[in-house]
Amino acid sequence: MDPKVSKADANLQKMLAEKRIKSVEDRRVGSEVFDQKTLETLYKLANSNYLNILNGAISTGKEANVFKGVHEDGHIVAVKIYRISTSDFKKMQYYIQGDPRFRVRTTNKRQLVHAWVNKEFRNLNRCLEAKMDVPNPIIAKNNVLLMEFIGDDEENPAPTLRDQGPQNPDKMLEELIESMRKMYQDAKLVHGDLSIYNILNNNEKPVIIDVSQSVVVDHPISMELLNRDIETLLKDFSKFGASASFEDVKKEITG
Ligand SMILES: Nc1ncnc2c1ncn2[C@@H]1O[C@H](COP(=O)(O)OP(=O)(O)OP(=O)(O)O)[C@@H](O)[C@H]1O
Ligand SMILES: [Mg+2]
Structure with a gap:
């Protein structure tokens, strides 16, 4: 052979x-x-x-x-x-x-x-x-x-935010909003399924995953998806004790 x-x-x-x-x-x-x-x-x-x-x-x-x-x-x-x-x-x-x-x-x-x-x-x-x-x-x-592979030195995968919430919710929410801004303005994409299930808590740094359904901003449903992503994120984070206004966050993301 x-x-x-x-x-x-x-x-x-x-x-x-x-x-x-x-x-x-x-x-x-x-x-x-x-x-x-x-x-x-x-x-x-x-x-x-x-x-x-x-x-x-x-x-x-x-x-x-x-x-x-x-x-x-x-x-x-x-x-x-x-x-x-x-x-x-x-x-x-x-x-x-x-x-x-x-x-x-x-x-x-x-x-x-x-x-x-x-x-x-x-x-x-x-x-x-x-x-x-x-x-x-x-x-x-x-x-x-x-x-x-996102995980620690012992080869354990990073938990999702669903399994391990942030120690500093305000800080992590801010980082996620900045990520969404980059995604929208620079990558020209909208995630479309953003939630605590699709964000890994990598040693208190958020890592966004599962972007298969993410759409280009020109896609006819991109705004609908962006609104839903923001709503879900803010709802999830309000449970962690961090809050922000929908309108402010949307403005920050879309510029
Ligand atoms: N790069 C990665 N490093 C470590 N763990 C990962 C990585 N990608 C995915 N995972 C783990 O696998 C899980 C599932 O991954 P992902 O969300 O991409 O797929 P999914 O939700 O099963 O996809 P779908 O909903 O389309 O079936 C994640 O919640 C995470 O725990
Ligand atoms: Mg997933």
Whole structure:
């Protein structure tokens, strides 16, 4: 066998062996995640030296699973794998249609999910260019997105704000508003699903994640989404004990 192929094969075997999916729930999801096509995608990522080992699950969401992986260079990475079977195609189509970057006319579910993952990758890049605190995207391939792992030195993932509220709510709210300003004015995007579930508390620094549904500001629904994001954020933060007026925050974000 070609040494590169055999290496990739060994890698994949290793990846699968070291998947270390422990809980019953994870095992069920495991078989759901790794359909043949997904395995092929992981195989390709291993073969092109992006991914060495796929470790345990960080999260099992509605449409995607996030795993901890090891990059070829030894770094821990986050591996987000979208399940084709449980994806919300109506939503994906709706959000993608109004986005001039995508000319996807397809109704093919797999192609839609691939476009969706590509959208998350491109959105993360735009956020990064706007100097926002988001995970650094590494590569998007089919239904798999590799990105920087946000966590501590012991390789524990950072908790969401839902799981660990801020020590200084006023300060964090201010930082988040500044992030939203950069997202709107520099990245020219609106998050669209901003809440304590999609903000990581990385040692008291907020890191915004889950930007797959984020839309360009020219998108017909961007204002509606921005208003909703601000309302949700202010409601979440009022529970933490920080408050701000909707109008002031909106003005700050949109300039
Ligand atoms: N880069 C990352 N580093 C560490 N943990 C992450 C990272 N990305 C995601 N996570 C963890 O995985 C969880 C789910 O990620 P994310 O919000 O992107 O997907 P999701 O909500 O499952 O997506 P969807 O709602 O589209 O199914 C997060 O709440 C967080 O705990
Ligand atoms: Mg999420």
